[in-house]
Amino acid sequence: MQSESDQVSLGHWFLRGMRGIFSLPSFILMTSFVGFSAFALESGVNRGEAVFMTLMIWALPAKMILIGSMVGGANLAACFLAVTLSSVRMMPMVASIVPEMRGAKTPTWLLLFLSHFVAITAWVFATQNLSNVPREGRAAWFAGFGMTLTLVNTLIVGLCYGVVAAFPPLVAGVLFFLTPVYFIASIWASARHSVVKVAFVVGVIAGPLFAIITPEFDILYAGIGGGTFAYLVDRFLFRRKIVPVSPEGEP
Structure with a gap:
């Protein structure tokens, strides 16, 4: 106690x-x-x-x-x-x-x-x-x-x-x-990783687009599709540019 x-x-x-x-x-x-x-x-x-x-x-x-x-x-x-x-x-x-x-x-x-x-x-x-x-x-x-x-x-x-x-x-x-x-302001300000900002930009574009194409499932499609696309962009475009450095200083 x-x-x-x-x-x-x-x-x-x-x-x-x-x-x-x-x-x-x-x-x-x-x-x-x-x-x-x-x-x-x-x-x-x-x-x-x-x-x-x-x-x-x-x-x-x-x-x-x-x-x-x-x-x-x-x-x-x-x-x-x-x-x-x-x-x-x-x-x-x-x-x-x-x-x-x-x-x-x-x-x-x-x-x-x-x-x-x-x-x-x-x-x-x-x-x-x-x-x-x-x-x-x-x-x-x-x-x-x-x-x-x-x-x-x-x-x-x-x-x-x-x-x-x-x-x-x-x-x-x-x-x-x-x-x-x-x-918008809080999500962008609290983003610590590039994938979050990429997903945010993709969502801003995909949200209105899916609202026109499939208004009943726009948020769902924009969330899953946009998030997956943002991950792939970050994984194969942004992170690939980061070259690891060995302890001896050689790439």
């Missing part, structure tokens, strides 16, 4: 994590969720569904893909597969950050629970700040940040859903476009 001092320390780091809600990345994400409220409203998704998506799916791009698939007339299986494939990109983030959060006494179930809150904003912010937190307090710190960020944005969606309907068309349009702007 944890001692009283350990519990106080974990509570301290949990509160420190909660304070991350006042950071710039959190404010950008909260503003984007106002845009998501407008997106959900314009797409015919009701308030309860939008709130449920925010709380349970959490990652903003995945919700956009789900709504886009629904509006495009895709069936349930296609929607499920599209959202699943979009969420696979979170696996490397989880795999890289969980070892940083794990302490000697951190239970596995807690790490599995906290993995739900790993998305681009949480991952970037935690990567920048976890090194300043003692290892035994890192899980508590991330729990405070991730849970607060999720709950606050869920509340924002619930409150702003009806408000955005009363906005002038220009304001509603700006808020609507905050979501894709945030998505």
Whole structure:
């Protein structure tokens, strides 16, 4: 069992994590969720569904893909597969950050629970700040940040859903476009490898193209086909240019 001092320390780091809600990345994400409220409203998704998506799916791009698939007339299986494939990109983030959060006494179930809150904003912010937190307090710190960020944005969606309907068309349009702007900027800024940027460019081109050719499966085809094509381009074009150097300095 944890001692009283350990519990106080974990509570301290949990509160420190909660304070991350006042950071710039959190404010950008909260503003984007106002845009998501407008997106959900314009797409015919009701308030309860939008709130449920925010709380349970959490990652903003995945919700956009789900709504886009629904509006495009895709069936349930296609929607499920599209959202699943979009969420696979979170696996490397989880795999890289969980070892940083794990302490000697951190239970596995807690790490599995906290993995739900790993998305681009949480991952970037935690990567920048976890090194300043003692290892035994890192899980508590991330729990405070991730849970607060999720709950606050869920509340924002619930409150702003009806408000955005009363906005002038220009304001509603700006808020609507905050979501894709945030998505584009955050994905590009957080890209660590060339294949991610190649896939991003391919997706920007393939998305509208497949929307014209096969509107019901555009996201699915653009995701699988574009991702595969981006991997092949990166594997055989960009990485082939990297010449390995031997310890003696000879290629």
